[in-house]
Each structure stands twice: as structure tokens, then as C-alpha cells.
Amino acid sequence: MVRTTGELGFLKDIMRSLVFFNNKGGVGKTTLACNMATHIADTMGISVLLVDLDPQCNATQLLLDEDQWDQVYGNRLKSSKRTVLKSLRHIRSGDSGVDVDFDILRSERFGYDVLPGHPSMALVEDRLSTAWGDFLAGDPGAARRSMWVATLVANAAYDLVIFDVGPSLGALNRTVLLGSDGFVTPMSADLFSLYALDNISSWMHSWLRDYQRAYRSTIEKEPESSELLDLGEDPPIIGGFLGYTVQQYVSKSMRGGSSRKVNAYERYRRQIPDRAQELKDFSTSDIQQFDLGVVPNMFSMVPLAQTVHSPIRDLTNSDGVRGAQASQHQRYVARLNEISSRLVENIQLMRAVNAAG
Numbered sequence: 001m002v003r004t005t006g007e008l009g010f011l012k013d014i015m016r017s018l019v020f021f022n023n024k025g026g027v028g029k030t031t032l033a034c035n036m037a038t039h040i041a042d043t044m045g046i047s048v049l050l051v052d053l054d055p056q057c058n059a060t061q062l063l064l065d066e067d068q069w070d071q072v073y074g075n076r077l078k079s080s081k082r083t084v085l086k087s088l089r090h091i092r093s094g095d096s097g098v099d100v101d102f103d104i105l106r107s108e109r110f111g112y113d114v115l116p117g118h119p120s121m122a123l124v125e126d127r128l129s130t131a132w133g134d135f136l137a138g139d140p141g142a143a144r145r146s147m148w149v150a151t152l153v154a155n156a157a158y159d160l161v162i163f164d165v166g167p168s169l170g171a172l173n174r175t176v177l178l179g180s181d182g183f184v185t186p187m188s189a190d191l192f193s194l195y196a197l198d199n200i201s202s203w204m205h206s207w208l209r210d211y212q213r214a215y216r217s218t219i220e221k222e223p224e225s226s227e228l229l230d231l232g233e234d235p236p237i238i239g240g241f242l243g244y245t246v247q248q249y250v251s252k253s254m255r256g257g258s259s260r261k262v263n264a265y266e267r268y269r270r271q272i273p274d275r276a277q278e279l280k281d282f283s284t285s286d287i288q289q290f291d292l293g294v295v296p297n298m299f300s301m302v303p304l305a306q307t308v309h310s311p312i313r314d315l316t317n318s319d320g321v322r323g324a325q326a327s328q329h330q331r332y333v334a335r336l337n338e339i340s341s342r343l344v345e346n347i348q349l350m351r352a353v354n355a356a357g
Contacts (some may be wrong), residue, residue, distance in 0.1 A: 015347055017153045017161045017236070019176055019183040024196040025167035028247045029186045030058045031302060031312075032295055033164045034110060036343075038311040039336045041112045044344075046159035049104070051084055051152075052117030053176060054166040060116045063107040065309045072105070072116050083118040087152055092127055096144040100155035109310040113158070121172065129171035136210055138218045140225040147231055149179030169203050178207060182240040182350070184292065184343070185279075188247045189269040197244075201278035204237075211235055241283040242346045243290040244276055245339060248297045286349040293339040296331050 020033035034050065041048040052059040061069070072082045080086060082103045090097040104113045127145075134142030144151070153161050163180060165173050177183060185200065187193040215233050222228060249265040276290045283290070298305075298312055301321070305312050308319045313333045315321050321329060 015160070015181040015240075015350065016156075017149070017163065017180040017182070018242075019163045019165060019180045020186060021165055021173065021177060021183050021200075022185050022187060022193075022196055023167050023169045023173075023199055024188075024192055027186045027188045027193065028295060029167070030054070030062065030164050031298075031305075032186050032245060033162060034059055034062055035311050035313065035336065036340065037112055037162050038110045038313070039340050040160065040162075043337075043340060047157075048112040048160050048162060049102075049115060049156055049158040050107075050112060050162045050164065051115040052164050053084060053121060053172065054117055054164055055119050055122040056166060057117040057119060059164040060114065062306055062309065063110055063114045064105060064116065068105050080118060080120065083116045085118045085120060085124075087115070088124055088148065091131070091145050091148055092124060094127075096141040098148045098151040098155070100152065102156070107309070109308075109314060111311075125171045128175055132171060132174065132210075135218070136214045138214070138221050140218055140222050140228050143215070143218060143228055143231060146175055147179050147235070149176050150231070150236055151179075153179070153181075169199060174203075174207055177204065178211060178235040178237055180240065181236050182242045182347070183237065184242050185244040185276075186247065186295070187244050187272065189249060189265045189272065191268060194268060194271055194275050197272075197275045197278060201281075204279075204282060208235070208238075237282065239282065239284045239350060241279045241290070242287070242343060242350070243292040244272065245292050245295050246272065247295050283346075284350045287346050289342065289346070292342045292346075293335055295339070296328070296335055298328055298332055299325075301325055301328060301332075 020029050020036075022029055037048050037050050040046065050059060050063065052063075060072075064072070073079045080089075085092070086101075086103060087099050089099055102115055104115060106112075107114050131142045131145035135146045149163070163176050165176050185197070187196070212233060215228065215231070219225065219228050219233075246269060249262065273291060279290075301312055301315060304320055304325075305315060308315070310319060312329065313336060315325075315329060
């Protein structure tokens with residue numbers, strides 16, 4: 001499954017998992033995650049698995065064609081065995097293990113493998129919330145349940161596991177963030193995205209303090225616990241903030257209103273770099289440029305890509321690309337290249353700091 005990665009082989013040595021996360025919805029997170037996964041798999045020559053942990057399953061719907069969709073969800077009673085819910089079946093029953101016998105599907109046009117999501121992931125929140133409380137009370141098994149993502153990644157035969165998650169700061173996303181090596185925050189240039197940065201920073205500081213406190217107190221009670229010794233005092237996400245992207249503003253021709261909206265966009269856009277510094281505590285010290293780039297709005301090409309289950313960069317005339325969409329397509333590919341290059345630069349800085357340490 002794992003392929004040679006050449007000069008970018010460092011990626012799998014320093015970052016095995018990446019989350020596209022924002023607790024604010026409507027920022028193009030899933031579209032960016034799925035398209036960036038294709039770009040990373042292709043340009044870096046590495047094997048990628050995308051895990052859909054959003055109960056809305058938007059990534060799964062984009063990545064899998066209708067026949068695959070029917071294969072997974074056609075039988076409601078069997079669907080849990082063909083999705084990420086299978087990996088969590090022991091945790092859902094109160095145990096600590098993670099089922100790593102993945103039922104994987106291939107997204108042919110996107111060029112990587114998919115662990116499909118399931119709407120019932122929303123019901124896992126209660127189990128994971130209870131596990132977190134039990135971990136804080138000193139239960140080693142609950143620590144393993146709370147950090148199930150790290151176990152899944154460690155047992156995945158891929159260079160990189162990418163998680164798409166819903167817009168939430170709940171128990172499920174807490175386990176994903178704490179158990180992953182890095183995260184990118186897609187944003188819009190608006191007031192509520194600025195609030196989202198504040199929320200992410202505040203909650204992650206709280207989660208980190210609770211995790212470290214719980215780990216120390218639990219290891220004192222159970223010094224030989226393999227469930228804890230495999231985890232470590234710091235969760236994987238330490239030093240993992242790699243930057244943010246900003247969704248392009250769409251200017252509409254509205255009498256007297258367009259200029260005000262553009263001005264508002266620019267005002268919030270200028271505030272993002274300073275507000276993003278609040279997440280610097282979760283990055284390596286050498287990373288200074290968190291702005292990964294602007295994601296252009298693709299207008300009608302997004303629903304077109306959804307219809308034919310294709311990454312935007314690979315859409316062709318036979319898929320229905322017409323007229324001005326060709327230039328939009330070229331602009332999108334160019335921006336993906338820029339974002340990917342800046343992301344790799346930040347990962348390289350993360351690697352350098354970790355190696356020095």
C-alpha cells in the first residue's frame with residue numbers, strides 16, 4: 001500500500017494525519033479537503049486515505065459514485081459494517097479497542113481511498129463524551145477510547161490519513177484534533193470566522209490542559225499501563241497548526257451594496273493574520289506564515305464536480321465544463337499549487353523543529 005515518496009518522503013515520517021477543521025460551517029472545508037487530498041496524493045506521490053467523520057457525509061457523497069453509495073448504504077442494517085462506524089464498534093459497546101480491519105473503497109477519479117462516513121456518527125458523541133470524563137477521572141481504558149484516532153492512524157497502511165469533520169467543537173472532533181498530527185483551518189473573511197479562531201484556540205488550550213493533567217494523574221495510579229505508555233503525556237496535535245485558507249469573496253452587482261460588502265470582506269480579511277496568532281501555541285516556533293492562500297470561488301463547477309464525482313482540477317469538457325469555466329479551472333489549479341507549496345513548507349519547518357528536539 002505504501003509507495004516510495006522520493007524527496008518528500010519526510011511527510012510520512014513527521015505527519016501521518018491531517019485534519020481540515022473549523023467549527024464554523026459554510027467555509028468550503030469539505031470541498032477543499034477532498035480536492036487537496038487529490039493534489040497531495042498526486043504531486044507528492046504518496047498514498048492517502050480520507051476518513052469522513054462528518055455525520056452529514058458530504059465528503060463520502062462527493063468521493064463515491066452512485067454504485068458505491070448503494071453498495072455501502074443500500075442495506076441500512078449492514079451499512080455500519082461498511083463505514084467508519086465499524087472502526088468504533090468496540091468503543092460503541094464500551095470497550096477500548098479500535099477495529100483496524102478497514103472496509104475501504106477507492107475513489108477512482110479523486111485517486112485515493114475512502115473510509116466512508118455514517119449519519120450515526122452523531123450518536124457516538126455520547127460515548128466519547130463519557131470516555132473523556134472517565135479519562136479525567138483516571139481511567140486508562142478511557143484514555144485509549146479518547147485517543148482512538150491515533151490508534152486508527154498508526155494501523156493505517158497509508159502515508160497520510162486526512163480527516164474531514166463537521167463544524168463542531170464536540171466530543172467527536174475533540175478526539176480527532178487531539179489524536180491527529182496536524183490541522184488546517186479553512187475560513188471565510190467574516191466576523192464569525194474570527195470568532196471561530198477564538199473558539200478553537202480557547203477550547204484547544206482547555207483540552208490540552210485537561211489531557212496533560214489527566215495523563216499525569218492516571219499514570220501515577222497505573223504506572224505500567226500500556227494503554228497510557230503508548231499515548232504519551234502530550235497528544236499528537238502539539239505543534240500541529242499548519243495554517244489557514246480563506247475563501248474568496250464573491251462580489252455581486254447590487255445597487256449601492258456591493259462596495260460595502262467588499263469593504264467588509266477586506267476589513268475582516270486584514271484581521272485574520274493577527275487573530276490566527278492565537279493558534280501559534282499549537283504550531284512549531286519556526287512557522288511564521290500561517291496564511292496558506294485564498295481558495296477561489298468555483299461557482300457552478302462545485303455542483304458539477306459533485307455530480308460527476310471528480311476533483312475540480314480534473315473536470316473536462318466531457319463533464320460539462322463550458323466557456324468561462326475553463327479559466328476558473330486553471331485559476332483553481334494554480335491556487336491549489338500555491339496552497340500545497342506553503343503547506344509543505346510549514347510541514348518541513350515542523351520536521352526541522354522535531355528533529356532538533
